[in-house]
Amino acid sequence: DIVMTQSPLSLPVSPGEPASISCRSSQSLLQSNGNNYLGWYLQKPGQSPQVLIYLGSTRASGVPDRFSGSGSGTDFTLKISRVEAEDVGVYYCMQVLQSPRTFGQGTKVEIK
Amino acid sequence: EVQLVESGGGLVQPGGSLRLSCAASGFTFSDYYMDWVRQAPGKGLEWVGRIRNKASSYTTEYAASVGGRFTISRDESRKSLYLQMNSLKTEDTAVYYCARWRTTLDYFDNWGRGTLVTVSS
Numbered sequence: 001d002i003v004m005t006q007s008p009l010s011l012p013v014s015p016g017e018p019a020s021i022s023c024r025s026s027q028s029l030l031q032s033n034g035n036n037y038l039g040w041y042l043q044k045p046g047q048s049p050q051v052l053i054y055l056g057s058t059r060a061s062g063v064p065d066r067f068s069g070s071g072s073g074t075d076f077t078l079k080i081s082r083v084e085a086e087d088v089g090v091y092y093c094m095q096v097l098q099s100p101r102t103f104g105q106g107t108k109v110e111i112k
Numbered sequence: 113e114v115q116l117v118e119s120g121g122g123l124v125q126p127g128g129s130l131r132l133s134c135a136a137s138g139f140t141f142s143d144y145y146m147d148w149v150r151q152a153p154g155k156g157l158e159w160v161g162r163i164r165n166k167a168s169s170y171t172t173e174y175a176a177s178v179g180g181r182f183t184i185s186r187d188e189s190r191k192s193l194y195l196q197m198n199s200l201k202t203e204d205t206a207v208y209y210c211a212r213w214r215t216t217l218d219y220f221d222n223w224g225r226g227t228l229v230t231v232s233s
Contacts, residue, residue: 001176039219041157048209048226049149049157054219092157096218100175101147101159 002027002095006104014112019080021107023093028073029056037097040069040078043106044089052091053078085111114138114222116210121227128200128231134193134210134224141191142166145213147220148184148195150206158206162213163193178204200231 003026013019029037036056041049051060053069056076066081080087088111093104120132134146145168148160161174163184172184183196193210207226214221 035218037218041220043157048223049220050223051219051221054214054217058217060219060221090156094157099162099173103157103159106156 001100002029002098002102004093004095004102004104006091006093006107009105009107011107011109012112013080013083013109015085016082019083019087019109021078021091021093021109023071023076023078023104025074025076025095027097029076029095029097030073031097036072036076037095038069038071038076039094039096040067041092041094042087042089043092044086047089049092080109083109083111114212116212116222116224118208118210118224118227121208121229123230123232124200125233126200126202126231129196129198130200130229132195132197132208132227132229134195136191136193136212139212141186142188145215146184146186146193147211147213148193149209149211149220149223150204151209151226152203152206155206160195160208197229200229202231205229205231 005024007022038056040053043049057069068079090106115137117135145164147162161184164171181199185194209226210224211220212222
């Protein structure tokens with residue numbers, strides 16, 4: 001199975017400040033078609049997860065442009081340019097290259 | 113509007129069985145792959161399994177932790193997804209979400225609100 005490792009696991013951020021979450025996979029998620037098979041999801045308190053980024057760097061419909069995904073192969077980053085109060089929750093990376101699909105442990109973002 | 117509504121959760125004893133349902137509406141259910149994802153209390157997300165659509169012969173995949181005990185099925189006429197859970201263990205205690213898979217772009221684009229399964233004596 002592909003192991004996904006996120007860091008940090010907890011991230012206190014002041015409003016308006018940037019935030020960055022790292023995700024590393026135990027195998028390359030880059031395919032010959034140039035796609036990285038990695039997504040980012042946010043689970044807000046008391047809610048179901050929602051997609052933010054797919055295929056490594058494509059922002060899903062309706063996701064604010066302060067969210068961006070980057071990286072390739074085994075190293076990926078989710079960046080929030082300016083954190084807002086509504087961004088609190090747990091962020092998960094997920095590899096979709098192969099079965100079983102696997103998630104990172106989650107990174108809890110909270111407002112200072 | 114796409115809606116996924118899970119039901120069927122509850123308290124069950126170890127070794128028991130339970131069947132979860134996910135009612136889909138607002139989209140052409142038969143076109144999509146559908147997955148189950150679970151979340152143990154206070155823990156992260158764990159993929160449980162998938163059922164593909166008719167075009168992909170309704171093939172299924174499972175996580176090793178549930179293979180041989182859980183079965184995913186679907187009823188196109190009822191626009192429903194099912195998770196039959198047998199030989200339940202305490203570690204199966206979790207909120208179970210159904211999720212719609214966006215095949216060409218490879219991500220979950222809609223999730224239900226989940227149903228809680230508690231396995232305890």
